[in-house]
Amino acid sequence: MHPNFFKQLLLISQFELKRGFATRKGLLSVVTFAVVWYFILLYPLRFAADLLVQEKGLNHNSSFLDFIGFGSLQLWPIPEFGVFWQFALLIFPMLSITIAADQTSSDRKRGTLRFIVLRSSRDSLFFGRFIGVLAIQAILIAATAFSTLLLVLYRDATLFSSALPNLFVIIVNVTLAVLPFTAMMAALSAKLLSAKQATLWAILIWTFLAGIISGFAHYLPALDFFKFLIPGYQLSALAQLSEWQTLQLAYIPLLQSLVLLALGRWIMARQAL
């Protein structure tokens, strides 16, 4: 590995962060996201959490929540984080497909990547962009988690010390959940010529992969193993866990990401720029 590899990796990922938060387009996306999140926080999240607090006070066994598949909400000692956990596992992987769709595609179409690969290796470029886009998502996840913490403290300021470990677990876990989606988009973006194409292909591949593997596995249970290839495979199981237990399934997104990044690197190394 070239001695400048990590320096270039850092420079390229910093440049991506700048694109995410310090360009007009990036800022517009962040503001839009903040507005949408404000309403999610203010209405569904706050109301749902209030409801759970009241239910806990009444000491119900909430069979209704179990019935609709949200029984794990009661496992979280701080209801706001329980609701946030369910929302985050749904929203952030979907958001990842759009945020991470244009890691290299439009720059390749425009020829901008040529200016960069004259000065850095393709590996630095590929992994630098991936890390940058992942960092942007991690910051958004952390920001939303902190806003949920503020909501908790607004209700009961004494919960601060018990809320902090939950906050950390959620940030780490949701970031892990978006990891394979970001890696999948990195690989697709290295091959396709626009973010739109990458998003469409991601949806198609994900749907067909999930459908075909599940279909075959139904008749031949030995194929069940291949479900591990589907990004987000662990999300439904993850939603049923709470607090530190959620890290039990961390190996799945990590392995998926390794496979997808290896594939993306292979594509990038052979791609005409």
Add this chain to the structure above:
Amino acid sequence: MNTPIIQCQRLNHIYSDTVALSDVNFDLDAGEPIGLVGPNGAGKTTLLNILSGFLRPTSGSVKLFGYRPGAAELIGKISALPQDARLDPSFTIAEQLVFYALLQDLTKPQATLEASRVLEAVSLTEVAQEKPNALSHGMAKRVAIAQALIGTPALILLDEPTAGLDPVNVRTVRTIIAEQSSMTTFIISSHDLAELDRLCQKVLLLEKGVLLPETISRNEQQTETRFITLQMETCPALELIAKLQALEGVLQVTNPQKNEFIVAYNPDLQPSMDLQVMQCISTNHWQYRQLSHGKTLEEKLFFSK
């Protein structure tokens, strides 16, 4: 003996079923600018893209300074002006040039200074804080040339550097190449043969993906036959040819284009043929526009058979 800066051996590239390069072999040494010419679709851009590391050849071997294109060892050593490549529209010109300089391992203050220097070289300091979309085609081209100059690389590959530029900026590019050619070897692909004639001592000719064996060199001192190219104001062509052919040492006079004449002569019989030709023009009260030694590049490449 110097090691060639570029070594290509049995280089082939095929797009789907179209052969873009076929068995291209050549070695190039560092030195004066080298031209790369050929008709549209000859494979010039493909060759430059392979040398720049943007494209992997289908087969064959390419080495730049002893390394394969795209190797980390070449960072800062080679640069390029890719055809039709544009900067990122989200960032200012200065931000991107500084970023490129940082990738070339310059420190932040050095990178800032270098970005200003290269913009000044292409007379575009005033656009440093503009976004690429605010630039005209010509300005964008000059900015792309500026990025190629960052860090004063040893080899710069320029694909159509003057296409779309106005005459003033063509001259600016020519001056940059002339000024930097003592430190940098330029390889210039262009259809502007007059431009290459001015800049290059050596020209490679590609045709249908094949590198033709006759590499054109400006040095005609050793040849037995020399040429003078004469451009006249309106004059009686047949009479002029007859008068020139009557001069001692003249081997042949041709008239390839209107008012343009090429005089082939034996320098052993008449070493100062230029003076004889001018004397002849003056005696007959004709007017000439230009007289130059040798043939034009166009004539050498495409019509000297």
